[in-house]
Amino acid sequence: MLSGGRAELAIGAVWYEREHRGLGVPFPPAPERLGRLEEAIQICLQMWSDDDGSFPGEHYQLAETLCSPRPLSQPRPRLIVCGGERKTLRIAARYADESNVIASSPEEVAHKREVLRRHCEQAGRDPAEVVTSILYTGDALADGSSHRFVDEMRAYARVGVQTVIVIPFAADPVAFVEQLGTTGIPRLRDL
Numbered sequence: 259m260l261s262g263g264r265a266e267l268a269i270g271a272v273w274y275e276r277e278h279r280g281l282g283v284p285f286p287p288a289p290e291r292l293g294r295l296e297e298a299i300q301i302c303l304q305m306w307s308d309d310d311g312s313f314p315g316e317h318y319q320l321a322e323t324l325c326s327p328r329p330l331s332q333p334r335p336r337l338i339v340c341g342g343e344r345k346t347l348r349i350a351a352r353y354a355d356e357s358n359v360i361a362s363s364p365e366e367v368a369h370k371r372e373v374l375r376r377h378c379e380q381a382g383r384d385p386a387e388v389v390t391s392i393l394y395t396g397d398a399l400a401d402g403s404s405h406r407f408v409d410e411m412r413a414y415a416r417v418g419v420q421t422v423i424v425i426p427f428a429a430d431p432v433a434f435v436e437q438l439g440t441t442g443i444p445r446l447r448d449l
Contacts, residue, residue, distance in 0.1 A: 263330030267302060268358065270340035271295040292345045293317055299337065299353050306334035338391070343370055351377030356389040356421065367392060368417040391421035398424060399434060404442030408449075415449040422446075 271291040272278070278285035286294070297315040304313060305325035313320040329335050339350035340358040347370060350357035357374055361367040371390055378385040392414060398407035411422060428434035 259327050259330065265329075265331070266336040266338055266356075268338035268340055269295065269298060269302075270358075271346060273341075288345075290317070292349070295339075295341075295346075296349050296353075299339070299349065302337070303334070303353065340393070343373055347374045348377045348381075350374060350388060351381045351383060351385075354388055356391055358391045358393060358423065361392055364413040364417045364419075367414060367419055371418050389420045390418050391423060392419050394422050394424045395427065397427070398438055398442065399428070404438055404445065407438070407442050408445045411446055412449055 271288070271294070272285070275285045277283075285291075294317045297313075297317050300315070301313050301318060301320065301323055304311075304323045306329055310322055310324050313323050336355045337353060338356040338358050339346060339354040340360075341347075341350075342360055347357060347359075351374055357370075359367060359370045359374075361370060367390065374388060374390070375385040378388060394410075396407075396410070398404060400406060411419075414422065424438065426434040426438075
C-alpha cells in the first residue's frame with residue numbers, strides 16, 4: 259500500500275550463517291532451506307490469490323493464508339527468486355517473474371540462463387517470462403567514473419541480463435549512489 263503497488267518480493271534460501279547464529283535464528287541444512295523457500299513462495303502466491311484457505315506444508319502449516327490489505331499490483335506483486343544454480347533456478351522457473359542469479363562473469367550468467375531455460379521448458383513455461391538480473395557487488399566507480407561499470411554491464415546485457423541490483427559498498431554510500439546515478443545510469447539505458 260505504501261509503495262502504491264510498486265513493491266516486489268525478492269526471496270531466497272538464505273546463505274549467511276553468521277547472521278543467523280548472531281541473531282539466534284536456526285540455520286538448517288541447504289535442502290531444508292530450499293524446501294522452506296519453495297513453501298514460502300507457495301504461501302505468498304496463495305495469499306495473493308482469492309484462496310485464503312489452509313496451507314498444509316511440510317515446513318509450514320497455516321490454518322489460513324490471509325493477506326490484508328490486499329496487494330495493489332495485479333495480478334500479484336512481482337516475485338524475484340534469488341540464489342544459486344542447482345535448485346534455486348528450478349524454483350525460479352516454476353514461480354518467478356525474475357531470477358536474480360549469483361554470478362561472477364557474463365559467461366557464468368549465460369550458463370545459468372541456459373539452465374533456467376531448460377527448467378522453464380520442463381515446467382511448461384516460456385523462458386522469456388522470467389527476467390534475469392544480477393547482484394553487482396564490485397566497485398562500480400573504481401576508475402573514478404562509471405565507464406568501467408558501464409562496459410561491464412554492456413557484457414552482461416549481451417548475455418540477457420535486464421536488471422542490475424547494485425550494493426554500494428563504498429566508504430560513502432550516498433556519494434556512490436549519487437555519482438553512479440548521474441554518470442552511469444543514464445548511459446545504461448542505451449544498452
